[in-house]
Amino acid sequence: MKNTVAELGELRLLERIRSRLQTAPAGEVWAGDDTAVLRQEGGRLLLTTDLVMEGLDFDLSYASGADVGWKVLAANASDISSMCGVPSHAVVALAVPPECPVSFVDEFIDGLVAAAGLWQIALVGGDVSGAKEISATVSMVGRPVTAAVLRSGAQTGDAICVTGALGGAAAGLIALRRGMDANDPAVARLVERQLRPRARVREAALLASFTPNAMIDISDGLAVDLEHVLDASNAACSIDTDSIPIDPDISSVPEIDPFEAAVTGGEDFELLFTMDPERVDAAAAALSSVGTPLTKIGVVGTGERYLGPRSLEEWRERGWEHLRPR
Amino acid sequence: MKNTVAELGELRLLERIRSRLQTAPAGEVWAGDDTAVLRQEGGRLLLTTDLVMEGLDFDLSYASGADVGWKVLAANASDISSMCGVPSHAVVALAVPPECPVSFVDEFIDGLVAAAGLWQIALVGGDVSGAKEISATVSMVGRPVTAAVLRSGAQTGDAICVTGALGGAAAGLIALRRGMDANDPAVARLVERQLRPRARVREAALLASFTPNAMIDISDGLAVDLEHVLDASNAACSIDTDSIPIDPDISSVPEIDPFEAAVTGGEDFELLFTMDPERVDAAAAALSSVGTPLTKIGVVGTGERYLGPRSLEEWRERGWEHLRPR
Numbered sequence: 001m002k003n004t005v006a007e008l009g010e011l012r013l014l015e016r017i018r019s020r021l022q023t024a025p026a027g028e029v030w031a032g033d034d035t036a037v038l039r040q041e042g043g044r045l046l047l048t049t050d051l052v053m054e055g056l057d058f059d060l061s062y063a064s065g066a067d068v069g070w071k072v073l074a075a076n077a078s079d080i081s082s083m084c085g086v087p088s089h090a091v092v093a094l095a096v097p098p099e100c101p102v103s104f105v106d107e108f109i110d111g112l113v114a115a116a117g118l119w120q121i122a123l124v125g126g127d128v129s130g131a132k133e134i135s136a137t138v139s140m141v142g143r144p145v146t147a148a149v150l151r152s153g154a155q156t157g158d159a160i161c162v163t164g165a166l167g168g169a170a171a172g173l174i175a176l177r178r179g180m181d182a183n184d185p186a187v188a189r190l191v192e193r194q195l196r197p198r199a200r201v202r203e204a205a206l207l208a209s210f211t212p213n214a215m216i217d218i219s220d221g222l223a224v225d226l227e228h229v230l231d232a233s234n235a236a237c238s239i240d241t242d243s244i245p246i247d248p249d250i251s252s253v254p255e256i257d258p259f260e261a262a263v264t265g266g267e268d269f270e271l272l273f274t275m276d277p278e279r280v281d282a283a284a285a286a287l288s289s290v291g292t293p294l295t296k297i298g299v300v301g302t303g304e305r306y307l308g309p310r311s312l313e314e315w316r317e318r319g320w321e322h323l324r325p326r
Numbered sequence: 327m328k329n330t331v332a333e334l335g336e337l338r339l340l341e342r343i344r345s346r347l348q349t350a351p352a353g354e355v356w357a358g359d360d361t362a363v364l365r366q367e368g369g370r371l372l373l374t375t376d377l378v379m380e381g382l383d384f385d386l387s388y389a390s391g392a393d394v395g396w397k398v399l400a401a402n403a404s405d406i407s408s409m410c411g412v413p414s415h416a417v418v419a420l421a422v423p424p425e426c427p428v429s430f431v432d433e434f435i436d437g438l439v440a441a442a443g444l445w446q447i448a449l450v451g452g453d454v455s456g457a458k459e460i461s462a463t464v465s466m467v468g469r470p471v472t473a474a475v476l477r478s479g480a481q482t483g484d485a486i487c488v489t490g491a492l493g494g495a496a497a498g499l500i501a502l503r504r505g506m507d508a509n510d511p512a513v514a515r516l517v518e519r520q521l522r523p524r525a526r527v528r529e530a531a532l533l534a535s536f537t538p539n540a541m542i543d544i545s546d547g548l549a550v551d552l553e554h555v556l557d558a559s560n561a562a563c564s565i566d567t568d569s570i571p572i573d574p575d576i577s578s579v580p581e582i583d584p585f586e587a588a589v590t591g592g593e594d595f596e597l598l599f600t601m602d603p604e605r606v607d608a609a610a611a612a613l614s615s616v617g618t619p620l621t622k623i624g625v626v627g628t629g630e631r632y633l634g635p636r637s638l639e640e641w642r643e644r645g646w647e648h649l650r651p652r
Binding site for chain 1: 328329330331332333334336339340342343346347348350354356357361362364366367368369371373374375376377378379382383414415417418419421422423424425426427428429431432435436439448449450451452453454455456457458459461463465467469
C-alpha cells in the first residue's frame, strides 16, 4: 500500500478515485473519457473540468495571465471537441494569493474571454478564492454534434488519423525555458503553440459528418493518447512512422529530436481519431476548408502496439522529460 | 487603483471580473446569481462552480477528508436548489500536495459520493493535480423544477421566508475551534451543521409549486444574503426580528449571541425566498411533509432595509468575525 499521493502516482490515483464512483447507466459515460456524456431532455450533454496549477502547468516567468486564461479554456474546449462535440458554456474557479496583482486577474479573465470568443463559448460565471499559489479550474458543457465519439469505439481496419502537426507545443515550452529569441518566426510559432493552443473546435464539428469511431485529443502526447484509445477499444495498431506529421518549426530548437517531440510531446491539442479508411480522403478535403491538415498515420489492428522502435508502453514510460534541456 | 487582490477585496474583485464578461442574451442568466441559467434544447440548464481551499474554507485540524468532500458537494447542490432547481450531475477538480495521504483522497471521494447519493446527484468525472495546499472545485449542472427562480424577482408585498433554523453552522465552527465536547448532543448537532450541511434539495423541489418570486441560499449569513436579493430586486424590507428562527442549540456555546449568529452566521445553506403571502401556509404545510420548518420573517417593501437594530449594510460591514472566540 502506497501511503502518499506522490508514491501512488497520478494515473493510479485517478484509477483509485474511479473505483470509488458509481457506474454510469446505459447511454451515459462518466469517468474515463475526455468528458462525461449525460442524458438530458433534448439530447446528450457533455460535461468536463480541467485544473491548471502554477509551477506545474504554467510558470509566470514566461506565461502572462492572459496566456494562463487562454490555455485552461482551450484545454476544456479541446476535451469537448474530442468527443466530437461543440462546447457552449464555461464557468471558472480562480484561486490567487492575496498579494497577486489585480492586473493579473484582469489579464487572466481577458485571456479566457478571448479564447472563449474564438470558439463562441460563453463564460457564464465562477468563483474566486484566496490561496498560496495561483490555480484555475474551468468546467465546460457542450453538445455532441451528432453522437458523442468515445475512446472505446476503434474498429479493426479503421484508419488512425491526426489533425495538424505534432510536437510544437513541447518544443515551444523548451524554447521558453531556454529563453530563445522570440523574434525568430519559427520560435514565435512554437511559443504560440505552447501558450495559445488552438482547440480543434471547428474541425471536430466538420469531422462529425464522417462518423469517426473513436476520438481523443492529444494532451499527453501521441503515444500515450493512442494507447488510451487502444486500451479503451481493446485493440492494437500498425503505425507508419514516416507519415506522422512533425511540426517543421521544431528543427529551429537545437538538441531536440523532432520525431521524439512529435511522439511524446503533449499539449498540442490536436485530434487523434479512427474512422472507416474509405472516408479519410473526404474528411481531409472537408478539413482543408478550414486550413487544417488531416493525416492518416496507421491502421487499427489486433497484434502489437508499436510506434517505430518502441512499444506504446515503452514510449509512455520514457515520457517526454528527456526532451528538456540538460 | 488598488494594486493587489487583497487591497481590492473579494466583492469588488468579483464585480471587476463580471464587468469584463459579455452580457447574457435574453432568457439566460450568467454571473450574478447562484448559478448560471442557460437555454438548451429540452429546457433550461443550471450550471455552477464552487471552490474550497484549505486554511480558508476548512481546516484539517477539525475536518476529515470526508467532511471536505461532503461540504463542497453540498455547497454546489445548495446553489442549484436556490434557483428552485434539481441538481443532477457533478464533476470535481482536486488539488493535493505530494505528501498528502492517499487515505485523505479516499475519504474525500467517499464524502463527495455520500452527499451526492443523499440528493441523487451523479459524480461523473474530474481532474487531479499536485499543489502546495489542498483545494477542491466542484462544478454541477441541474434543471429548474419549473422555472429558474432568480434573486431579482422579489415583489413589493411578498412574504420573506426561510427554511429551517439559522446560525447553527457558525456556532458549530466556533465549537470546533474551541474543541468543545462533542458528546454534548447540542454541540454534536452544531458540528454536524458546520461539517455536514444539508442542502435543501427536496425543499426547493416542493417549493416550486408555490412559485416563489425570488430565492437565494444562506451561505454568507441572513443579512448579507437578504441584501443580495433586495439589491437584485431593487426593493427594501420590513423584518419581524422576533420571528427569525434561531437554532436552539446555539445557547449551548458560551459567549455567543444567538441572534447575532442567526443574522450574520453563514453556511447554514437554508433557503431564503419571497412569495405571495397567501401561499405561505400551504408552502409551510408542504415542507412539513419532509420535516422542514418554513418561517415567514418579514415583508418586501420599498422603504429602508433594517434587520432589528442595524441596517443590512451595517450588518454586512460588521461581518461575523465578532462571533469568533477571543
